[in-house]
Amino acid sequence: MAGYHTRWVRPDPLLEDPERIAIREALAFGKALYDGQLALGLSVEELAERAAMSADEIECIEEGGTAPTVALLRRLAAALNADVHLKAGHDIDSVWFEPHAA
Structure with missing residues (x-):
């Protein structure tokens, strides 16, 4: 079936497709890292140095790659001096870094 007629019932999106889940997890991971970096006021280079990684590797993670x-x-x-938290599901807020108490 190439298309849909307005009276036809559309199938539910393939929410459990492993490839889609992996993409959502990578995006959630990237967002969590970017949010943690911003919270500390770190540049990509500073975070990369703390994590013993390259700036390109950090940027790749932040872009969901x-x-x-x-x-x-x-x-x-460890580089963000935080704990990592995961919650069930694969939405964009399913991963986050929580800074350690001062």
Whole structure:
């Protein structure tokens, strides 16, 4: 079926498609990192230095181009002096870094 008629029922989007889930997770990860960086007032270069990574790697993560792994989440949480939190689901706010108490 190439198209839809207005009277036809449209199928639900493929929300459980593994590729779509991976994209949403990478975007949530990137947003969390960017938000943590902004909260500390760090430049990309400063965050990269703290995480022993390159600025290009940090930018790739922030743009949603890197899948989150446990090791990478821990490394970046340490660089942000924060704890990483995950919640069920794959929405944009499902990952965040919470700064340690001062």
